[in-house]
Amino acid sequence: AQKVTQAQTEISVVEKEDVTLDCVYETRDTTYYLFWYKQPPSGELVFLIRRNSFDEQNEISGRYSWNFQKSTSSFNFTITASQVVDSAVYFCALSETSGSRLTFGEGTQLTVNP
Amino acid sequence: GAGVSQTPSNKVTEKGKYVELRCDPISGHTALYWYRQSLGQGPEFLIYFQGTGAADDSGLPNDRFFAVRPEGSVSTLKIQRTERGDSAVYLCASSPRRGHYGYTFGSGTRLTVV
Numbered sequence: 174a175q176k177v178t179q180a181q182t183e184i185s186v187v188e189k190e191d192v193t194l195d196c197v198y199e200t201r202d203t204t205y206y207l208f209w210y211k212q213p214p215s216g217e218l219v220f221l222i223r224r225n226s227f228d229e230q231n232e233i234s235g236r237y238s239w240n241f242q243k244s245t246s247s248f249n250f251t252i253t254a255s256q257v258v259d260s261a262v263y264f265c266a267l268s269e270t271s272g273s274r275l276t277f278g279e280g281t282q283l284t285v286n287p
Numbered sequence: 288g289a290g291v292s293q294t295p296s297n298k299v300t301e302k303g304k305y306v307e308l309r310c311d312p313i314s315g316h317t318a319l320y321w322y323r324q325s326l327g328q329g330p331e332f333l334i335y336f337q338g339t340g341a342a343d344d345s346g347l348p349n350d351r352f353f354a355v356r357p358e359g360s361v362s363t364l365k366i367q368r369t370e371r372g373d374s375a376v377y378l379c380a381s382s383p384r385r386g387h388y389g390y391t392f393g394s395g396t397r398l399t400v401v
Contacts, residue, residue, distance in 0.1 A: 177329075206388050216376065218330070218392040264329050268388060274320065274343065275380075275390065277329030 175200040177267050179278035186255055187286050194250045194281045196265030202226075207241065207248045208266040208275065218264070224248065255285045289313075291393035293379050299399045300369055308364040308396045312381030319362050320390070321354055322378040330378055336362060337385050369400045 176199040186192045198207065209221040222232065224241050232239050236253045252259055262282050266275040292311040300306050312319050317338055322330035332346040336356045344354070351369075356362040366373055376395040383389060 208390075210392075215394070216397075217394045218378065218380075220390070220392075223388055266329075274332040274335060274346070275322075275330070276332070279327075279329050 175202075175205075175267050175269060175276045177265050177276055177278035179263075179265055179281050181281045182279070183282045183284070185284045185286065188257060189254050190285075191251060191253050192255050192283065192285075194252075194263050194265075194283065196248045196250065196278060198246050198248065198265070198267045200267060200269060202269045204269075206268045208268070209239065209248075209250050210264045210266065210277075212262040212264060212280070214261070221250075221263075252283075255283075257285050257287055259283060260285045291379055291381050291391050293377075293393040293396050295396060296394065297397045297399075299401060302369060302371060302400055304369055306366050306369055306398065308366075308377050308398070310362045310364070310379030310381075310393060312360065312362070312379070313391055314360075316381035316383055316391075317359065318382045318385050319356060320380040320382075321362070321364050322380065324376045324378055324395070326375075333364070333377075342385070366398075369398075371400045374398055374400045 178197045205226045207224045211219040229241050238251045240249045262280045264280045265278045268275050294309045319336040321333040323333055324330040334354050335343040339356055339359045351367045354364045376397050378395045380390045380392045
């Protein structure tokens with residue numbers, strides 16, 4: 174069975190600080206996809222990134238970056254120079270090759286204070 | 288439509304009543320998913336449709352829950368004899384096809400059973 178663990182329940186930072194959200198996953202598949210979603214107070218899940226298990230290259234998109242390490246089964250997310258608008262719940266998720274479901278972590282509530 | 292539409296956005300019902308929640312996916316998306324998100328938790332998979340058929344319903348918690356997608360587009364999640372524990376946000380997502388992994392989520396239906 175697949176499992177996603179986000180050990181940080183809540184993180185609070187001051188604007189302009191860098192913050193890293195941790196994600197550890199478990200799966201028996203050799204091919205799988207990892208995701209990060211943002212859920213602002215409005216409730217809609219906003220897609221941030223998708224990564225397949227064969228691509229361990231780190232990715233940067235503006236202030237966002239992702240570090241995928243298969244050796245430690247981790248897919249961590251870093252926000253550089255955080256802003257108040259980054260305040261939200263962030264979910265890490267895993268999908269195996271069947272493509273029939275996403276398994277989500279419990280989420281990390283990020284609060285960025287001015 | 289432009290996005291995944293879910294109606295109603297909010298539903299309050301009395302314990303024991305029957306409810307229907309509707310999901311209108313992105314036009315042309317053949318894969319449709321239902322998730323349930325309890326307060327403070329990550330979304331949990333309920334059921335997945337590929338076309339008109341339920342390809343994976345292993346996440347439905349019990350036989351009070353049922354979902355249909357008769358024409359391969361709109362889906363309805365039906366809950367009989369509602370219980371207070373059914374209170375949650377019910378999220379729908381669609382993707383172009385199984386294995387595409389490009390999930391788009393709706394804003395959800397917040398169900399409150401009193």
